[in-house]
Amino acid sequence: MSAKTEQKRKFISVDPSKCIGCGICEYACTIEKGEATWNPMRSRIRVVRMTPVFNFALSCRGCKDARCVKACPERAITQAEDTGLLIIDDKACKGCDWCVQACEHGGITINPDSGKAIACNLCEGEPKCKEACPEDALEIVESDEAADNRFNEALIKLPIQCEQLSTLAKNRDWKPLLAVAEKRSEKVTQTLEKLNKKANEQKEKQREK
Numbered sequence: 001m002s003a004k005t006e007q008k009r010k011f012i013s014v015d016p017s018k019c020i021g022c023g024i025c026e027y028a029c030t031i032e033k034g035e036a037t038w039n040p041m042r043s044r045i046r047v048v049r050m051t052p053v054f055n056f057a058l059s060c061r062g063c064k065d066a067r068c069v070k071a072c073p074e075r076a077i078t079q080a081e082d083t084g085l086l087i088i089d090d091k092a093c094k095g096c097d098w099c100v101q102a103c104e105h106g107g108i109t110i111n112p113d114s115g116k117a118i119a120c121n122l123c124e125g126e127p128k129c130k131e132a133c134p135e136d137a138l139e140i141v142e143s144d145e146a147a148d149n150r151f152n153e154a155l156i157k158l159p160i161q162c163e164q165l166s167t168l169a170k171n172r173d174w175k176p177l178l179a180v181a182e183k184r185s186e187k188v189t190q191t192l193e194k195l196n197k198k199a200n201e202q203k204e205k206q207r208e209k
Contacts, residue, residue, distance in 0.1 A: 009064075009084045010140050012045060012120060012127055013147035014057040016154035017161075018137035021055030022188050023047050024195070025129035025138060029120075031199045032128040038199075041112045044120040045129045048106075053161045056151070057129075057137075059120040060086055060107035061144065068119075071102035077117065086119040093117050132195060134187035 026043035035042045045059040062084030069077045069086075076092035077099060079085065086108065095115035099108050108119040120127070122140070130138040141147050168177055 008082050008142075009062050010122065010142055011061045011085070011147075012057075012059045012122070012130060013139050013141040013150055015137050015139070015150045016054055016056040017157050018135045019047075019055045019057060020135055020137075020184055021047055021049040022134065022184075024132050024134060024188065024191050025057055027192070027195055028128045028132035031195055031202065032123055033118075034202070036113070039112070041109070042118075044109075044118055046106065046109065051162075053165055054154070054158055056154075058106035059129075061105050061147070062086070063105070063144075067102040067104065068099035068108050068117075071098045072096075073098060080121075083122065085121050087121075088117050088119065090114070090116045132191055134184070134191045 023040060025045050026040045026047055027038050029043040029045050030038050033042075033044065040046060045057050047055060047057050049055045062079065064084065066077075066079060066084075066086070069079060072093075073096065074092045074094055076089045076094075078087045078089075080087055093116045095110050095117065097110060099117050100110060108117055110116070111118045127138070127140065130140065139150075141150075165177075168174075
């Protein structure tokens, strides 16, 4: 890819200090991609839940000289000229999993229904996972450095957050925790209601066809 193409590289990055591991990004992704049911295994973005205060999401970074492209024995994976994001030929893909093993960012997976590789394509410029995130933890970035900096900054904050959580728990001071939990629940509920409405509308359209 040319230098001009490199400058246009964009992908979804997460701020772990904001991510609560709710999984709404996965839900929004499966609805947008027309999957029959919500299942994290069908999502192009995947949530990793490490601790109550450290969660994050992974998706395709559109790497330069992507390892997954080189690893595919069927040459079923290419990259878009303008963004570097993956283009997967379902007819050629055999679901061998070599691309998954080659990716160092956890950005590609195998759909359990089709047995084909799947990866984020930014919803053609308007990623629905980012729109749906109730904590505004997702952002479009243009470099590995930008993504890694957000991750590292969250890691630096982690010991302090763990200590604060431990202190509140030891003192049985539940009110601050419950207040935060209630606000988050409200955001999650509101977002889920919108997504469920969208999913039901899609199902209704499919029935009409």
